[in-house]
Amino acid sequence: MKLVPVIKLFEVKYGVNLDLNKLEEVSIGSPKAIPYVGRSGKHNGVTAFVERVDEIAPNPPMTISVAGGGSVMSSFLQEFPYYSGRDLFYLKPRIAMSKQVLLYYCTALSMNKFKFSYGRQVNRTLAQLLIPDITEIPDAIKNYSIDDGAGIRQFEDLNEKVNLVGSVLGNRDETSFKPLEDIFNVYNGLPSSNLVIQPEKANEFLIPYIRPSKWQSTSYTGYVDIRTVPKNKVFPEGTLYVSTNGAGSHTYSYVAIESFVPNSDVSVLIPKQEFSLEKKLAYATLITANRFKFSYGRKPKGDKLKTILLPDL
Known part of the structure; x- marks a missing residue:
């Protein structure tokens, strides 16, 4: 670019x-x-x-x-x-x-x-x-415009999908909750000691290196060369990830907007079944809602993350 x-x-x-x-x-x-x-x-x-x-x-x-x-x-x-x-x-x-x-x-x-x-x-x-x-x-x-017919239809379609997820969630009780590990496979990120991090996206081979953050926009800590990273540590657009460390950052969850490499304080969650984007966004919100259970001294890592109870949407 x-x-x-x-x-x-x-x-x-x-x-x-x-x-x-x-x-x-x-x-x-x-x-x-x-x-x-x-x-x-x-x-x-x-x-x-x-x-x-x-x-x-x-x-x-x-x-x-x-x-x-x-x-x-x-x-x-x-x-x-x-x-x-x-x-x-x-x-x-x-x-x-x-x-x-x-x-x-x-x-x-x-x-x-x-x-x-x-x-x-x-x-x-x-x-x-x-x-x-x-x-x-x-x-x-x-060429996009919310004012034309196509834009309105796109908004209405998205609104319907979100409402469908919301209606399913509203009809769930605690007996239908499952541990996170029953819904997702959990993968850990890559320590920065193994990487050369660059501050700018200077060429097409550089992709974001993700850190824990309260806001998705500030979770980019720099860029790494995709050619130097193990393939199993590169995750595609649309992947759900969660911060597992940091007093002000732990438990915040997001859906990636582009390919990325997570650092060692970020866990990637891959659904065990095919999920729509709307369902991934719903789970990101639900996981973040468990933030009150953790602190800097009690991090949502390992079994603590895997045993978070979530509704089966």
């Missing part, structure tokens, strides 16, 4: 840098209401609605807001003019980009989150971060 620095596709601008406590908060329906975007990773980054000040020009619409601190690298498409707080950048496309393409880049930017922390914020490095070139965006993304 061809990667280019952010600055090739976007102008990198610092937001208007307003303090929320110096603005007047109003309801969303107020005639002069304008979104206030902070460094939050939730609600599209909008932390309040404030009254627009005539003398202060807002950040322009159809730009991507990027948190330079706080929930660092949280990236959202802002479709309307907005104010912003400290350490908030916005990216203005240098060429015409559709809503679908801008949303794609929001995801691409957010996947760089693992490179930063509270003590290592985004500043001058934002412009040089590597993202896919616009020529690499699949046609399926460029």
